[in-house]
Amino acid sequence: MPEMERVRKTPLRNAGVLNEPVDYAHPVSFSRGLCVELGDWIMLFVSGTASVNERGESVHPGDFAAQARRTFANIKALLSSAAAGWHDVVRTTCYIADFRYYDEFNQVRNEFYQAEGLDPLPASTCVEARLCRPELLIEIEALAIVPKERQAPGRES
Amino acid sequence: MPEMERVRKTPLRNAGVLNEPVDYAHPVSFSRGLCVELGDWIMLFVSGTASVNERGESVHPGDFAAQARRTFANIKALLSSAAAGWHDVVRTTCYIADFRYYDEFNQVRNEFYQAEGLDPLPASTCVEARLCRPELLIEIEALAIVPKERQAPGRES
């Protein structure tokens, strides 16, 4: 099947903010996010993102609010690598390790979205789930959609 | 970044059926759903929806089947606010508080989809998860896609 018959996909990356998990020599195989071009639109699929840093270390163990803020910031960093931001997010799925953090979660999210000036707010689902490392307390997946015209001309070629 | 370079997004609402959670003064920040215009298509991202009423109260505590029916009806109400319905749903994610309700879930869903005359049926994933309030036993997220031409002329402006 010729390459041209595939949708154009490029990874979302921001290695200065959170590490790249993608490496066939190491057994974790996913992209931090995927930028998918569909004619006039670009869909940005952001993988489940947690409070990790540029070396892949979990940060803020035991501090839910700090982890939540880092998670929102990590997603912002991934989106910004594709000239996008939280304004473009249409849907999130939020996994919280324990619902006793739910109020804290809503407070942080509320503050973050207010600071970003989001209106309307994204659609969202939030459930409790255990995450891949015991110290991680929150993980968020997001979908953003941006018009292709947003892209800088230099990216078009 | 000029406003015109964003995808056009409007919230899904049906305040007569289920409450509006969106309020920056209150720490719950999401839309019940988001209507996203992509050229000839409109994507309707319905947030995780449970058995709540127009005042935001959980209804039918302890009665899984009644909660499931209310959840399907709530989503129907949200979709109808955008001239859409369950026929337009392409995917659901269903969270059930305990899989001992699984048979009941399938029975209610079966009856509901049959009454709606759905064919083909949506793609779906169903897993067990704790939900944001202990009395809620089911939460469903949905994605619907409708042709832009469906929209009434009055909405176009």
Added chain:
Amino acid sequence: MPEMERVRKTPLRNAGVLNEPVDYAHPVSFSRGLCVELGDWIMLFVSGTASVNERGESVHPGDFAAQARRTFANIKALLSSAAAGWHDVVRTTCYIADFRYYDEFNQVRNEFYQAEGLDPLPASTCVEARLCRPELLIEIEALAIVPKERQAPGRES
């Protein structure tokens, strides 16, 4: 509402590999996947898929790696029924019954993606969740997007 105003949707099926759950006479109502036509693009929504065979039986109870391989193969079979493959997958959601299988999961996924030659890798989220049958240890949902031109001329009519 006339039929023409709906998005064209057809089920994904591969009855030789995994069974069809869809039957209004039986209380499990979903499609294994849904093929949705959106102008120049086709979105393939693959339902949560586990290690089941063409008779709907769970296979490889107690063997996580074998279940994972079967799950990846089942999704491949569903995608192939629409002339698509793992190269077209943009996002997965992976549910693992217990995170003590996480290393094994990553190893199997790594091997599978490497064998398929995927580059870039799909976006992905992975959380722990109980699945609909106690013997099932992994379930994966996927979204693939293919250009309409991929479709064989015979399918167009």
